[in-house]
Amino acid sequence: MQSILILNGPNLNLLGQRQPEVYGTTTLDDIGEMCAEHARRCGVEIEFAQSNHEGAMIDLIHQAKSLHDGIILNAGAYTHTSVALHDALASVELPAIELHLSNVHARETFRHRSYLAPVVTGIICGFGANGYRLAMDAMCGLLEDSA
Numbered sequence: 159m160q161s162i163l164i165l166n167g168p169n170l171n172l173l174g175q176r177q178p179e180v181y182g183t184t185t186l187d188d189i190g191e192m193c194a195e196h197a198r199r200c201g202v203e204i205e206f207a208q209s210n211h212e213g214a215m216i217d218l219i220h221q222a223k224s225l226h227d228g229i230i231l232n233a234g235a236y237t238h239t240s241v242a243l244h245d246a247l248a249s250v251e252l253p254a255i256e257l258h259l260s261n262v263h264a265r266e267t268f269r270h271r272s273y274l275a276p277v278v279t280g281i282i283c284g285f286g287a288n289g290y291r292l293a294m295d296a297m298c299g300l301l302e303d304s305a
């Protein structure tokens with residue numbers, strides 16, 4: 159069975175607790191359960207992870223090379239700052255999707271820049287928690303095409 163790493167970055171553990179007007183009321187645990195259920199429907203395995211630490215995220219991306227077939231990454235604010243995450247994604251050469259709950263292009267200018275965009279297959283943003291299901295469907299399509 160094919161396997162997808164769904165990796166969430168800094169502060170996403172706070173989802174549902176603060177700023178519901180921006181990020182909604184769904185918690186990250188709710189999203190993890192939704193993804194697990196969707197994975198069963200799609201016939202794929204997932205690892206759903208979150209870290210507030212750039213280095214820990216990089217370790218998980220490196221490990222994905224031997225454990226997973228693709229990566230869905232909501233890198234949070236590191237999207238807009240991290241050359242290190244860019245390099246990690248480029249180094250593993252797995253299909254990758256950048257994901258955001260909010261439409262980052264309709265927000266502050268500093269969120270318009272992504273260091274990950276050049277090294278991912280595609281980007282999904284602005285669909286809230288449902289974006290995780292959309293990203294899983296897109297990843298399953300990529301994995302089928304490459305099988």
Ligand code: CA2
Pocket residue numbers: 168169170172173174175176177181232233234235236237257258259260261262269
């Ligand atoms: O829209 C997204 O998914 C983001 O990746 C979320 C990041 C933000 O820095 C990106 O620009 C867009 C922030 C995640 C922080 O989430 C919070 C949740 C509740 C309360 C405070 C922060």
